Amino acid sequence: MALETFHPSEPLTLGVELELQLVNTHDYDLAPYAEDMLRLMRKHKLPGSVVPEITSSMIEISTGICHSPQQVREELGQIRDALVQSADKLNIAVVGGGTHPFQQWHERRIYDKPRFKEISALYGYLSKQFTIFGQHVHVGCPDADSALLMLHRMSRYIPHFIALSASSPFVQGHDTAFDSARLNSIYAFPLSGRAPFVLQWSEFGKFFDKMTRTGVVNSMKDFYWDIRPKPEFGTIEIRVFDTPLSVEHATALAAYVQALAAWFLADEPFMPAEDDYLVYNYNRFQACRFGLDAIYVDPARGEHMSLKDHLLTTLEQVRPHVQAPGAADALKKLSERVHQGHNDARWLREVQAKEQFLGEVSRQASLRFRATPQTT
Structure with a gap:
């Protein structure tokens, strides 16, 4: 299969996807209600889409093509x-967060869809362990070579995205000591990690052809990279974010991606190099393990x-390029979080320390998602 043609898109446009937890309201464990939710959601006229995910206790929502953080939020x-x-x-109830705090992977059911069945057949138990929840942010790129340059520039800021979005401290009833344990599950897949360092689409096409000839890759969907090009959309897709506990924070993260991209296009602040990746895994691990204290x-x-200092410096660097409606307010809120050292993982741990019951943590997280005043 040949690599798809890259379809240019309007630079700096955004698309946001959120994978969400469906839980019962008895003990707040995951519940296999995706099919019922999709049936009810079809009755609503909405932007974007609502689709199933790999297990039946998950659902994915996405925006349409957005021009501003304000539009993403709406x-x-x-x-x-x-x-x-x-x-x-x-x-x-519907809940954000990168992992459910106490679900047992062996109890999950693979959603009845051919691609999910194929993944299950290939990856075995890893497919059910893939009951983890992320936010993906697409940003529009003017052409294919610009997309690859944007991808590798953006890779320097992967630790920022991980630390700001981290919301998966608990796995199978235990505190992992990681702020983002979710990404450890993704690293179990053989085609995870980072994209190869090429800056021309023609060279990327040669790489893709070699991979398809091996028989282990059929399409771009087979790559679980932290950032991957999406030629059919004319975007790059950043995939390291844990799903935030609120749509407001999800919007702020998308605003930061857009601001970085605007800075890259306007100022070209540096040229990425293969040697950037010498410290990539170390920085990634630090952000997963320690969050904003990395x-x-x-x-x-x-x-x-x-990492806090680097984040705050970068937020100042991108500020002159923040023009889209809702962007300045979103970045201000991110800056406040960084100053406080407070991400969603910390909030989840604080609730658990107070309540000593992970079911109550999940219940309060469900209220936070629905924007109940006392929990936002």
Whole structure:
């Protein structure tokens, strides 16, 4: 199979996908209600889409093509409100977060869809362990070569995205000591990690041809990279975010991606290099393990600094390029979170420390998702 033609898109447009948990309202464990939710959601006229995910206790929502964080917030809010109404009818709840805190993977059911069945047949138990929940952000690129350049520039900021979105400290009833344990599950897949360092689409096409000739790759969907090009959309897709606990925070993360992309296109602040990836896995691990308290190693200079400091410096660097409606407010909220050292993983741990019951953590997270005033 040949690599798809890259279809240019309007630069800096956004698309956001959120994978969400469906839980019962008895003990707040995952519940296999995706099919019922999809049936009810079809009655709503909404932007974007609502689709199943690999197991039947998951659902994925996505915006349409958005031009601003404000539009992302409005579209996600509309879909969120319809999800909450539908869930109430089924006596279940919808929850954000990168992992469910105490579900048991062996109890999950693979959703009845051919691609999911193929994945299950290939990957065995890993498919059910893939009951993890992420946010994906697409950003529009003017042409194929620009997309690859954007991808490799954006890779330096993967630790930012992980630490800001981290919301998966608990797995199978235990505190993992990671802020984002979700990404450890993704690394179990053989085609995860990072894209090869090529900056021309013609060279990427040669790589893709070699991979398809091996028989292990049929399409771009087979790559579980942290960032991958999406030629059919004319975007790059950033995939390391844990699903946030609220659509407001999901919007702020998308605003940060758009601001970085605007900075790259306007100023071309640096040229990426293969050597950037010498510290990539270390920086990635630090962000997964320690969140906003991580150490960041600058790929160009080898300098060690706090991830917080690097984040705050970058937020200042992109500020002149923040023009889209809703962007300035979103980045201000991110900056406040960084100053406080407070991500969703910390909030989840604080609730567990107070309640000593993970079911209550999940219940309160469901209220946070539906924007109940006392929990936002």
